[in-house]
Amino acid sequence: MDENTKGSGTQKFPYRLGFGLLFGLLGWLIPYLGVNSTLLPAKIQQIAPNQKVQIVATLATIAMVVATIANIIEGALSDRTISRWGKRNPWIVLGLITTLITFYCLTKVTTVHGVILNWSLFQVALNMMVAPIVAFIADKAPKKYRGGVSAFYGVGMNIGTPVGTMIASRYITNINSGIYVFMIFEIVFTVIGLLLVGDGSNKGAQVKKLHGSELLEAFIPPIHGDIRDFYLAVFGKLLFVSAQFIITGYQLYIFVDYMKQSSSIAAHSLSIMSTILLITGVAFAAIGGPLADKFHSLKLLVAISTVVMGLGVAAPALDPAPWTMFVYAGLSGCAMGMYNSVDQALNVSVLPNPNNAAKDLGIVNLANSLGQVFGPIVAATIISAAGYRMMFPAAGIMCLVGAILILMIKKVH
Template identity: 85%
Template structure:
């Protein structure tokens, strides 16, 4: 059935800004804590084992996030309530992540951090998959690229802003976490209000039994899944390469470039500003370009190659300028990539009736990449030192670009 907004030809600005604010609601606090404040807390508790602990934490979080994303996305697809099928999950995720953040300020042991962060992954994915599904639920086909651009702007704004805020609180970690908690409440509620997902009472959800029950809570195996999995693994490699750098950016400045904590904080802020400017600039133009030229696949592939060049640069010289060049190239790449990526993902879905679950699996590449990247980096750092993580990230991007170009359904 044709979307009413599409019939009228009006651009759904409320949906776009709702997705933007909803994304910032979870992304800024999560990345700020995950990339900076959590490593800083680990460094306080166990400085001698910090690299290994970050990798262990990432491994456990990856397993938990994988299971939680699939189950919570599938349950969201089948939720019927007066508040809609996405809102209850996003709101519950907000409350749960706030609880985890609060207890993170109280834990003083590595085992406590691991338990807390595992529970946080369950809570976080209550928000991630249902929010992305709004694009499939509500965005008219002809505007998917532009609506995806709102998501892309949020991704490229949220990543450096989270780091910029967190870098100011490396020596006062708990205050930084409390600020992120307030930020999350305000932005998430604004996002839900703007999207305005009303009651879906009366919507018929077929009962599941046998193979249908298994399929509802598993990776898709029916329909056109070839392109779907190329998109999944292409995204996984792109995000993994990004977080090889992001996951260890504090340690890159302090251990690889031998800077003091104060100097590292200063350079993290500069890098974040560069990421912010380039990322948001390219995110704004990416979606409209995709809608106009119908070039989703090519734009995603070009962005992935550009990211590959950016992440390889710091291998040239252990000096801050290489991280600034990385920030410029990768910021532009992430801006373009994130602005059209969700439109590509919606296009390759094998079954629109399981949009949240399947989009959750695609976007699971975000969660898995954020932990798979640091795991790979930890192994390479331990065996060969920091310098080799940069070319490794570059190769990941080139392989990811190849997978994206193999997608047939999308131009």
């Protein structure tokens, strides 16, 4: 029996599901963010040091387009998959295999065009994992425990981001070895996550046959039902993540070019910053979900977190010195911890159609992928036009607008 359908009087908190989500998320997040935020820019710096800012922006633009299309299609196909391994597992395993292949190929490419092609294929592979993993919350989490289960996902988000950077910072001068380490992480964590979730066969399940406009709607963002709150959540999340990745996408260059540190000192600064993010992020992620379940305050917690993130991302404008990045790390760690611990519960609550959970949650969480590439595009534009300093207040303004959008949601308290 699905955990969502059990009698509410006898429900126990689904710890296996929570830890399965935690490890499943870490399986793709640690390798992705470690490579995307540090090793990939380091490789580009080796290949084309004079064009690195523009290349990162171009790479992000192409990745954004590919990720958008892949996430929607693969999430929709996952919703309609029937197999002896369930509807999510086949896609997650296929994504695991194909991301490992693209990581290996990344160690071999030596041209800018090769990096762009490889990273585009990686986005297709990665999104086979992203949408189905988060859909386990809608599939299996009892409504009364969604905040708590979402907190496991939030803890994973706040472990994955700094740990990926901490590991990657040790391999800035030995990029290929770092990629191999991340490949091992991906295998181990993903397999543990799938075993814990234990999603079994769904043979015999009924999948509605789609024709005409129904077929089109299954593979596009929702256009019917209560979609107002859904899109407020999407764009609020997009602004939050974009503001974060205005800094994250260029954090190596911020220390080297804006704060004038050498590569070795920058690596040390990145490690300190990541440690601060890890401690504050995990601490606040651990308390966010239980607080949301107790006080029923999903919307307010997400909005407050977005404002705190805005203060953090604006801090480096005060002084081109490492202490401002450490202030950013402290504030944004607290913000991301609280935000990520309740964000998925908010997303599940605004879904227009539960039958399209993976596809629609994939679109909400596409804001993660899009934000991670849109942020660097915004940053590159501002750096080229006005220098590094102006991108920090711009990120703060984006967070303020994002908080307003979240507060406009009506059907979630």
